[in-house]
Amino acid sequence: MTNNTAITIEPLENHAAHIVRWGGDANDIVVLNAFKKVARILDRAPRPTTIILDLTDEPHCPLLTILNAVLLGPYYHHHLDEWLVIGDNRIARTIGRILSRNRRKQATFWFNSEVDVIAYMDSRAGISHGTAVDIAHAHGL
Numbered sequence: 001m002t003n004n005t006a007i008t009i010e011p012l013e014n015h016a017a018h019i020v021r022w023g024g025d026a027n028d029i030v031v032l033n034a035f036k037k038v039a040r041i042l043d044r045a046p047r048p049t050t051i052i053l054d055l056t057d058e059p060h061c062p063l064l065t066i067l068n069a070v071l072l073g074p075y076y077h078h079h080l081d082e083w084l085v086i087g088d089n090r091i092a093r094t095i096g097r098i099l100s101r102n103r104r105k106q107a108t109f110w111f112n113s114e115v116d117v118i119a120y121m122d123s124r125a126g127i128s129h130g131t132a133v134d135i136a137h138a139h140g141l
Helices: 028-044 063-072 090-101 114-125 129-138
Strands: 007-011 017-022 049-054 080-086 107-111
Touching: 007 028, 017 028, 028 049, 028 063, 049 114, 063 090, 080 090, 080 114, 090 107, 107 114
Parallel strands: 017 049, 049 080, 080 107
Antiparallel strands: 007 017
16 A cells, blocks of 8 residues: 555644654655655644654665654654654654654654553643543543
């Protein structure tokens, strides 16, 4: 699958965050367009926004293109709060490691699941753990 639906970007409910999800394989053009859209989202954001890169489906994608698109685009944006990477696979570990080594004031963290990200985001927002579980269930997680 190499098309524009291979990558979707959607807001995370109850948080100043957007999730970039891979639904299949993506070529260079699809990756570049997705991260241009992320940059536009950050341009319009009224406050710092967290970007979550979900690589749990182990997509086949151009790693160098992803890194270039992230580092040359939204990674240094003034409205980027944190960069969170989800996934415990080779691509996720490589991207997380490279982004973590890059020097910037905003943090980069990596997680094993979306449930872990939601719990982390909820804890930062002061939402109790029980509410985090309810939100996760509401999203079918």
